[in-house]
Amino acid sequence: MxxxxxxxxxxxxxxxxxxxxxxxxxxxxxxxxxxxxxxxxxxxxxxxxxxxxxxxxxxxxxxxxxxxxxxxxxxxxxxxxxxxxxxxxxxxxxxxxxxxxxxxxxxxxxxxxxxxxxxxxxxxxxxxxxxxxxxxxxxxxxxxxxxxxxxxxxxxxxxxxxxxxxxxxxxxxxxxGAPMDVLWFRVPREESDPEQPFLRVSSGHVVVAINRETYWQLAYVIRKGGYEELAGRGIEALREPVARMLPFTAGRLGVIGGFDDVSMLTVxxxxxxxxxxxxxxxxxxxxxxxxxxxxxxxxxxxxxxxxxxxxxxxxxxxxxxxxxxxxxxxxxxxxxxxxxxxxxxxxxxxxxxxxxxxxxxxxxxxxxxxxxxxxxxxxxxxxxxxxLGVRPEHVRATPILTPSSHNVDTAVGAEDPVEYPRMS
Known part of the structure; x- marks a missing residue:
């Protein structure tokens, strides 16, 4: 190999x-x-x-x-x-x-x-x-x-x-060093909502909103190490500032039933x-x-x-x-x-x-x-x-093989081999 x-x-x-x-x-x-x-x-x-x-x-x-x-x-x-x-x-x-x-x-x-x-x-x-x-x-x-x-x-x-x-x-x-961590969660999206992704900044709060067509993928930025304190105050401590910063989501934040519906990224x-x-x-x-x-x-x-x-x-x-x-x-x-x-x-x-x-x-x-x-x-x-970044790279290596039909291997020696899944 x-x-x-x-x-x-x-x-x-x-x-x-x-x-x-x-x-x-x-x-x-x-x-x-x-x-x-x-x-x-x-x-x-x-x-x-x-x-x-x-x-x-x-x-x-x-x-x-x-x-x-x-x-x-x-x-x-x-x-x-x-x-x-x-x-x-x-x-x-x-x-x-x-x-x-x-x-x-x-x-x-x-x-x-x-x-x-x-x-x-x-x-x-x-x-x-x-x-x-x-x-x-x-x-x-x-x-x-x-x-x-x-x-x-x-x-x-x-x-x-x-x-x-x-x-x-x-x-x-x-x-x-990074001063923040990030909480990710989903909120349903409606046709009347904004179209483009954006960053929302206010005193004490930062939210990133990404349009996923049928839902918003939201990132609520918290201070580094602040998750336990926030979670200890209950899920409303997350819903309230998000509703205030993104008023169009206010009636839908109930889909976040608790912090089990939230994924934390340690930055x-x-x-x-x-x-x-x-x-x-x-x-x-x-x-x-x-x-x-x-x-x-x-x-x-x-x-x-x-x-x-x-x-x-x-x-x-x-x-x-x-x-x-x-x-x-x-x-x-x-x-x-x-x-x-x-x-x-x-x-x-x-x-x-x-x-x-x-x-x-x-x-x-x-x-x-x-x-x-x-x-x-x-x-x-x-x-x-x-x-483009500071130094954009370009594909330099010339292909010398002709691609063939499907050639996915499975896990060597696995009792229950897993074929690579086709995503829709």
Missing amino acids: SCVIAGGGPAGAMLALLLARTGVEVTLLEKHADFLRDFRGDTIHPSTLQVLDELGLAGRFLALPHRKAHELSVVTDSGPIRLASLRGLPGRYDYIAFVPQWDFLDLITSEAARYPSFRLLMRAEAYDLIREGGAVRGLRYLDPSGEHEVRAALTVAADGRGSVLRERAGLAPQEL RLNRLRRWHRPGFLCIGDAAHAMSPVFGVGINLAVQDAVATAGLLAGALRSPGRGPVPEAALRRVQRRRMPPTLVTQAVQRLVQNQLIKPALTRRFGPPRVRPDLARVPVLNRLVRRFVG
């Missing part, structure tokens, strides 16, 4: 597809039985849309139910403020597409499954690394039938912000100083957990995957190689660290200057014009940063 990837999120799935289409033998492990986990980030920005276009997948992606947002806006107690317009971005895509992440992952892994060098193992949870001669030579995982090993020249940890493999490699992230902002060991690499959230600010997490993860494939696919196709040396893996970190640093610096700025003051009730009506998109220099900076 040339490459094994732990984690079937955006980083792992995209890297597996990019490697498989260039002929690299790759196994992707996903610890769950499917991708249907609610309240994930799912804002697909123009940088990722461009990658999908370069892969010939843009048409299939845009056929999925989705909503386009051409503008970024915040609503304060003084009224709405248009922060930026994405129209005018270079390229074909000048909007953010809101698509459930499971649909995105279904698309990517379904395409990867058309290549004979790709294997997907569901219900396969990586728990340790295989080490030989001072290098990582693969991983160990559990599935319903027991323990197994996959040996590979490169082991990639794409297993998220709580990465087990990162810990096993002895890599610890530098915590940068972390961190990064590794070193992303690699011999034969081992971290990408995506395992290398740098991003704040929800600007919704760039998926897109940074995809960019990591594109850069990794472009830099390492050739080496991984070479027969008879040992573990991928750190010199090659260092090139990935050198390329992707600057975008990480800049993005996290901007996220920290927004956290400290907007979110933290709002949550500590020091937020007053901003003294800015209601349409910042009309300030040309500012609009260009914001739309490029949010839409």
Whole structure:
């Protein structure tokens, strides 16, 4: 095996597809039985849309139910403020597409499954690394039938912000701090409601509203560590501020029967100083957990995957190689660290200057014009940063395999094999 990837999120799935289409033998492990986990980030920005276009997948992606947002806006107690317009971005895509992440992952892994060098193992949870001669030579995982090993020249940890493999490699992230956590929940949507997603900010409260056609996916931002205190006051302590900030939802908040109907995201902002060991690499959230600010997490993860494939696919196709040396893996970190640093610096700025003051009730009506998109220099900076990122990556590795028909594997050795599910 040339490459094994732990984690079937955006980083792992995209890297597996990019490697498989260039002929690299790759196994992707996903610890769950499917991708249907609610309240994930799912804002697909123009940088990722461009990658999908370069892969010939843009048409299939845009056929999925989705909503386009051409503008970024915040609503304060003084009224709405248009922060930026994405129209005018270079390229074909000048909007953010809101698509459930499971649909995105279904698309990517379904395409990867058309290549004979790709294997997907569901219900396969990586728990340790295989080490030989001072290098990582693969991983160990559990599935319903027991323990197994996959040996590979490169082991990639794409297993998220709580990465087990990162810990096993002895890599610890530098915590940068976040002043908030996020409570996610659903509220029914009606036709008379606003159309576009938006950020609602008031003194002491912050809510993100995402239009899911038939319902609103709402994120109520709370101060870091404040969940127990809020929950102790009862569910009305959540319903009341949401009704006040989003009056159109007031008569529907009864669907939140209690905090069992709420999902909490513990926000972390961190990064590794070193992303690699011999034969081992971290990408995506395992290398740098991003704040929800600007919704760039998926897109940074995809960019990591594109850069990794472009830099390492050739080496991984070479027969008879040992573990991928750190010199090659260092090139990935050198390329992707600057975008990480800049993005996290901007996220920290927004956290400290907007979110933290709002949550500590020091937020007053901003003294800015209601349409910042009309300030040309500012609009260009914001739309490029949010839409394309600091260093947008492009698919460089040329495919050498012709995709075949359905090629999904099942969990090796499982007593009750799980075929990859087709999402509707």
